[in-house]
Amino acid sequence: MIPRYSRPEMVAIWSPETKFRIWFEIEAHACDAQAALGVIPRENAEAVWKAKDATFDIARIDEIEAVTKHDVIAFLTHLAEIIGPENARFVHQGMTSSDVLDTTFNIQLVRAADLLLKDMDALLAALKRRAFEHKDTVCIGRSHGIHAEPTTMGLKFARFYAEMKRGRERLEAARREVATGAISGAVGTFANIDPAVEAHVCKMMGLEPEPISTQVIPRDRHAMFFATLGVIASSIENIAVEIRHLQRTEVLEAEEYFSPGQKGSSAMPHKRNPVLSENLTGLARLVRMSVTPALENVALWHERDISHSSVERVIGPDATVTLDFALARLTGLIDKLVIYPENMRRNLELTRGLIHSQRVLLALTQKGVSREDAYRLVQRNAMKVWEEGKDFLTELKADPEVTAVMTPEEIEANFDLDYHLKHVDTIFARVFGEEAAAAA
Numbered sequence: 001m002i003p004r005y006s007r008p009e010m011v012a013i014w015s016p017e018t019k020f021r022i023w024f025e026i027e028a029h030a031c032d033a034q035a036a037l038g039v040i041p042r043e044n045a046e047a048v049w050k051a052k053d054a055t056f057d058i059a060r061i062d063e064i065e066a067v068t069k070h071d072v073i074a075f076l077t078h079l080a081e082i083i084g085p086e087n088a089r090f091v092h093q094g095m096t097s098s099d100v101l102d103t104t105f106n107i108q109l110v111r112a113a114d115l116l117l118k119d120m121d122a123l124l125a126a127l128k129r130r131a132f133e134h135k136d137t138v139c140i141g142r143s144h145g146i147h148a149e150p151t152t153m154g155l156k157f158a159r160f161y162a163e164m165k166r167g168r169e170r171l172e173a174a175r176r177e178v179a180t181g182a183i184s185g186a187v188g189t190f191a192n193i194d195p196a197v198e199a200h201v202c203k204m205m206g207l208e209p210e211p212i213s214t215q216v217i218p219r220d221r222h223a224m225f226f227a228t229l230g231v232i233a234s235s236i237e238n239i240a241v242e243i244r245h246l247q248r249t250e251v252l253e254a255e256e257y258f259s260p261g262q263k264g265s266s267a268m269p270h271k272r273n274p275v276l277s278e279n280l281t282g283l284a285r286l287v288r289m290s291v292t293p294a295l296e297n298v299a300l301w302h303e304r305d306i307s308h309s310s311v312e313r314v315i316g317p318d319a320t321v322t323l324d325f326a327l328a329r330l331t332g333l334i335d336k337l338v339i340y341p342e343n344m345r346r347n348l349e350l351t352r353g354l355i356h357s358q359r360v361l362l363a364l365t366q367k368g369v370s371r372e373d374a375y376r377l378v379q380r381n382a383m384k385v386w387e388e389g390k391d392f393l394t395e396l397k398a399d400p401e402v403t404a405v406m407t408p409e410e411i412e413a414n415f416d417l418d419y420h421l422k423h424v425d426t427i428f429a430r431v432f433g434e435e436a437a438a439a440a
Contacts, residue, residue, distance in 0.1 A: 039194075061074050102182055117175070127160050137341050227294065254337055353415060369405060
């Protein structure tokens with residue numbers, strides 16, 4: 001991913017320095033386990049750790065790989081240059097390249113997941129704060145983009161909080177799913193390496209041994225991981241699209257913070273555009289782009305092929321780096337999002353009372369009018385508002401079929417905004433638990 005959409009901590013997980021350091025640790029821990037089993041001399045295993053503080057020469061590894069055309073062999077050759085051939089001959093005993101590559105990839109994914117979980121915690125905190133801040137800030141709810149019935153801005157934030165909380169739970173599950181390692185040798189039979197080596201390496205690297213590998217760790221685990229990232233990205237876009245709609249000039253119920261000195265357009269000095277939300281929509285597409293290739297990686301030939309390898313070299317860093325950046329950007333956006341309650345009130349009144357149509361419909365049925373007739377009466381008056389600019393309440397009071405069953409006071413009682421908000425505390429308690437109950 002390009003630096004514009006990258007943050008250093010996540011980028012570092014995918015750096016060559018980090019990759020080669022993990023490769024070394026896997027090989028060194030495997031030597032320790034082999035020495036414990038008496039397969040290799042203890043002093044040679046200990047000598048491998050002499051490279052612990054070494055700086056691996058990436059240019060030198062690349063130079064060797066240009067000849068060998070094999071990245072793991074190139075690394076092992078360079079390691080031999082550091083620890084000496086007498087010690088290097090005991091490294092990688094009974095192992096295959098995938099043991100190193102797959103275990104490393106999963107370690108990187110686990111570390112990336114840990115950063116993403118921290119990102120989600122920060123976003124959840126921001127969403128919760130704004131939800132309670134605007135729990136009772138009334139605004140119009142929309143279906144199909146059309147005014148429906150009143151809701152609150154706090155409920156919007158609470159809905160996004162609940163969605164992101166589910167995303168976090170999925171990410172925790174995906175992290176567990178991918179936190180396995182395999183040191184099982186060619187085609188995964190442990191023919192030339194004891195399973196105890198795998199157990200030791202996995203323990204030292206914070207993984208669980210893969211119950212059964214071939215020559216690779218099964219890719220259904222990675223498919224779930226990247227699918228989860230895709231779902232989280234879609235949730236980010238869900239929030240971003242809502243903000244983009246709320247910032248439209250005709251609506252302007254919320255707006256991205258516009259900092260001093262910021263410019264919205266090279267041509268039109270008046271512009272204040274939802275650029276962060278639009279950027280998040282684009283970034284979400286990039287993360288989701290990794291999902292289909294990850295699913296296609298599940299089907300490999302027999303015990304191993306490398307059709308997945310080139311894919312993962314790209315989607316591993318790109319998807320996690322992009323999602324890390326997007327989560328941080330969204331958190332900042334939510335923290336500083338400007339809310340306009342007065343515009344919300346203005347928009348509530350745009351349809352001159354039509355937002356109360358369902359309540360009038362239900363009130364008529366309570367008075368003994370059939371649902372079909374009640375719908376006809378309410379719709380007849382509602383269409384006058386749409387087509388002739390009339391006031392809904394006034395039209396209802398002037399309709400003899402309506403006033404035949406309801407007094408003017410009874411009609412007016414159905415135009416109370418608070419009626420629509422009576423269960424907001426209940427919803428908050430469902431989403432936020434005891435904290436919401438205490439606040440209520």
